[in-house]
Amino acid sequence: MSEKIPFVTKEQVEEIVKTYPTPFHIYDEKAIRANAKRLKAAFAWNKGFKEYFAVKATPNPYILQILKEEGCGTDCSSMTELMMSEAVGITGENIMFSSNDTPEGEFTKAVQLGAYINLDDYTMIDFLEKECGIPQTVFCRYNPGGVYEVSNGIMDNPGDAKYGMTKEQMIDAYRRLMALGVKEFGIHSFLVSNTVTNDYYPALARTLFALAVELKEKTGAHIAFINLSGGVGIPYRPEQEENDIALIGEGVRKAYEEILVPAGMGDVAIFTELGRFMLAPYGHLVTRAIHEKHTYKEYVGVDACAANLMRPAMYGAYHHITVLGKENAPCDHKYDVVGALCENNDKFAVDRMLPEIERGDYLVLHDTGAHGFSMGYNYNGKLRSAELLLCGDGTVKQIRRAETPQDYFATFDFSGFFQ
16 A cells, blocks of 8 residues: 655644644645646647636635646636635636526626636526626536446436536527527536546546537537536545546547547637645645543544544545654554544544554644635634645745634624624
8 A cells, every 4th residue: 555645744743833733724835836737738738728726625815826826717606706716816717607506696796807607507597697698608517417437437426416407408508698699608517526537537528529519510609618627536545546637638638639620629628627636635634632532442532623624524535644753653553533523423534543643643634635624614613723835945824824713703793792
């Protein structure tokens, strides 16, 4: 089994905690930039390629600024994500607004910013027209229904997903939108989450490229963009093999050459909306062991909890754990690693073989750079942690301060209780 190596050492953490106590999320700037460059190189064959980073994965303006400098845009799905993009100067066609069940006012904000609009449902055409008018470029989100298979394996069940339109609805939507003045169209689809296979994107590309040809033939629409969305995952477990983004890009190129080019559609720009692939491996949740318990099992209590990293409690998701300073020690102790919430699922690991853990040890939870901090919450009055950036020059910068009780009580500012 291969091992996951933290990008911070025990000595670094001991220095960091003098200023920023645990728990905290920390991100590796140098690795984030290198990964963004790898993705760009993998799709360099496509003249119009652009990555629209999924803001929901890591909604922090400092992270968005780094990715902006690497040529990325943003994928937004709410008003506040649009506002965060605007705050770092990401506007216009550098924003993809992919929302569903969209509240009033959010399309207006997206149109004001000049963002691409991606409609999740046919009924949203009337909603958009009434609210702020129809722009000249519109994307529509496709759902093929049924199950989605790659290499003879079932990946997911799009037919149960709330997102997207049927093929018949896509055809009707294009015709209706053309009548309303739309000049250019895009196709968007998200079918599977966190695939650890090089086959998914090329297979999805073939599905969407064939759909594009059919839509062009049946409606006469000018399809200028195809957005493969997200779904390219990461190896959370050490024994898993990571995706080869260069091989994935080549697989998409081959499908492009075989399907779109012969149909006279060799000018279609390819977009992606990757969150997990872009950020997850380059973030850690760093926490400290503060208690031990010996009952029917052996427990290690840490100062982080599910409010800091929800995925293990919510999905039973695996996050690898390194005990700093004990990387070479034998993993000969079986622990449940737990937080302090009044919920029995507040566990980062169950029956995990780890080195012997003593109070005061620092634990690194790997692969928390996406859907980590962003899924945090305040149950039990727990406060969200700080977010830190390990800068390219080796220094550490705070990019979000830890919450305080004053933040927690701030929404009672209309009352006299906490003044």
